[in-house]
Amino acid sequence: MTYAIETHQLSYCRGQQLIVDNLNLQVPVGSIFGFLGPNGSGKTTTIRLLLGLIRTANPCVQIFGEDIRENRLSILAKIGALIEAPMLYPxxxxxxxxxxxxxxxxxDRKQVENVLDLVGLTRExxxxxxxYSLGMRQRLGIALALLGNPDLLILDEPTNGLDPAGIREIRRLLVELSQVHRKTVFISSHLLSEMEKFVTxxxxxxxxxxxxxxxxxxxxRDFSAQSTEQTLEDIFLTLTNSKL
Structure with a gap:
């Protein structure tokens, strides 16, 4: 299998605190990969490591089979990223x-019109x-990430703070980007019921x-054989020993 993202025992410490612990991440090309975890689990730190925004002694990160230490600029040209809220000029x-x-x-200038059309903001x-509404700002942030026609989108909590209509718009957009435009989508979130609707x-x-x-x-399949847990949220809570 070909991977868009692959890490090998990726670790990161902040002071004496271990934030990312020997992470072996494998994101298949063409997938919509939901990167799920409680707040403080290390999701955003992992994303920053993948993009080279923070450094660790042994990065062990490959994007489309290339080592980010050796080919950082060419790799970043293949990535569009949105971390937390987009930085916009209001x-x-x-x-x-x-x-x-x-x-x-x-x-190319034509890409501005192309990405506006993709995210449904041509009229606005x-x-x-x-x-803009919050949902429109998030779509504009994704449009910014799409400039350059990247093969991989890395999105950190893109539906944070959105109402159900806004969340549905983002979901529709990400499915279209994956299925129609053949992009790999790596999305972190804690909205488990929403992620279950469209991630692969x-x-x-x-x-x-x-x-x-x-x-x-x-x-x-693995969990239905072991217990009565059915939804992604149920399985997540069981794995993380969380309580409602």
Whole structure:
């Protein structure tokens, strides 16, 4: 199997605290991979390690089979990322925000219109971002990540704070990006019932350790043979020993 992301015993300490503990992550090409875990489990730190935003002594990260230590610039050109809330200029329009990023990345001007169409913001492109809803801002953040036509999208909690309609819009968009545009989507979240609706693979992280990773149907199959747990939320709570 070909992997878009692969790590080998990836670890990271903050002071004396071990945040990521010997993580062997495998994200298949073309998958929608839900990276799940409680708050403080190490999800965002892992994403920052994957992107080289923080460093560790032995990175052990491969993107599409290339070592990020040796080919960081060429690898980053294949990645679009949105970490937490997008950094936007509220006094500028959505189009102007994209144009600034386009110029910085030196990509073709036509891509601005293309990504606006992909995320459904063409009609609102000339509107100032300060007048956008939260869902529109998140879609604009994803549009920024799509500039350069990356093969891999890494999204950290892109549905945080959205209402059900906004969450549905993001879900529809991510499924389209995967199934129609053939992009690999790596998405961290704690919204388990929502993730269960569209991810193809999951990795469940707790205290920096991977408790399970693989196809969603295998997760359900493994646990249905052991117990009456059925939903992703039930399985997650069992694995992490969490309580409602």
């Amino acid at each position: 006094h500028l329009s959505g189009y102007e925000n994209l144009e600034i990023s386009r110029l910085a990345r030196q990509v 492109a000339k509107k100032r971002v300060e007048h 693979h999951v990795g469940i992280l707790n205290h920096g350790q991977m408790l399970f990773q693989g196809p969603v149907n295998r997760l359900h």
